[in-house]
């Protein structure tokens with residue numbers, strides 16, 4: 306049977322921009338539009354031209370995209386003609402392939418929020434669609450509050466959708482604006498709408514207020530809708546929009562959908578999905594959600610020893626899809642419960658081939674166990690685990706020694722009479738036969754220590770130029786009778802690769818120093834710096 310085409314519409318740059326704490330710059334918008342285009346998203350909604358300077362500039366900027374680049378805005382204001390509405394005029398002038406209008410479809414909102422008549426709202430929809438079509442644009446209508454409107458007055462909600470469709474809108478998008486509609490309601494209402502408007506002209510725009518935006522999107526597709534609107538990583542106001550990063554692999558990898566539909570995302574593009582998801586977080590300076598379906602670091606992680614040995618033999622036994630399909634990795638965790646197969650698998654993943662009966666495996670697991678008992682957590686610190694493994698197997702060169710360090714924190718008044726706290730660190734490093742002393746100031750003792758340590762590593766300096774710390778987390782633990790500090794440091798290099806290192810000590814500076822040292826040494830190993 307021929308597969309039907311299902312269209313994806315991304316609103317990360319419009320609805321996603323409503324996310325608390327997210328503020329896209331023009332450069333962000335251009336980069337994200339490029340990523341979405343490469344992924345094969347059919348429609349990219351760029352924003353609201355005329356509403357703010359960034360969006361206005363974005364629409365004025367030249368873009369070379371294959372996607373249908375879409376401008377968002379309101380239908381003409383009630384009581385005005387289409388030709389006498391500056392907002393609509395700006396929207397029609399914007400450089401875009403398509404225009405997505407938003408209109409009320411709940412009679413209550415028409416009366417109370419818009420303060421106009423039901424008939425004038427319908428006329429506004431018809432006039433706006435006609436004006437955009439006359440400008441040669443593809444037209445979409447977002448029916449705001451459609452599901453609540455339909456429950457209150459099905460006839461009027463449908464009349465709004467129908468007005469746009471009859472006037473020639475390519476898509477009528479049913480929006481669950483408040484996000485409270487449940488999947489069985491979505492399925493029933495979309496099914497009813499598709500009796501009046503062909504499903505290949507109907508879209509769904511779901512919000513995640515009951516954690517069911519993705520389920521609601523699929524419910525709409527089952528009922529006949531053929532366009533899904535959503536955002537990368539489920540960004541969006543309140544609890545977010547439907548997450549395209551979860552929707553895309555389900556459409557591609559689950560038989561029910563893969564057999565029935567074609568989407569614009571190729572198998573090759575699907576491999577980049579994890580990367581796209583993480584790259585967006587990177588841009589927004591947010592820590593990726595480890596537990597995100599399909600693309601999270603833990604999405605294919607297994608802890609118990611018995612599962613690990615089964616996974617190595619037969620991955621399908623514990624995985625619903627192949628991690629490779631979405632560009633993710635299988636991860637077998639090393640922990641107290643680690644069996645030998647975990648150890649071997651984890652070593653293989655980091656590129657160390659060791660025989661299962663090699664005595665050093667047993668020794669490594671012993672060391673991991675001892676260290677975890679005093680507070681180390683190697684599951685959270687992949688790079689420190691790799692170094693420990695490499696050291697136990699005897700393959701990490703002794704690049705340099707820190708022979709002494711000194712950290713000083715001082716609170717005083719500066720020349721302006723303001724109270725300031727200044728940290729200063731001095732580090733003595735021995736690289737081969739060279740002894741070096743570096744000093745640096747920092748906004749705190751760990752920052753100063755980091756700056757001083759990385760100031761001059763002699764012949765190794767060039768390998769760590771691109772290294773930067775992206776996250777620093779501290780926890781106080783009770784190990785045995787004493788409280789100890791666990792420090793986790795996340796680092797990034799010039800290639801955008803991330804790793805985490807760990808340090809544990811009763812002293813926070815010492816714990817931080819261990820994690821900093823591991824990060825630098827890991828970078829040198831990774832860069833294949835000569836011993």
Ligand SMILES: [Zn+2]
Nearest residue numbers: 320482510512
């Ligand atoms: Zn929305």
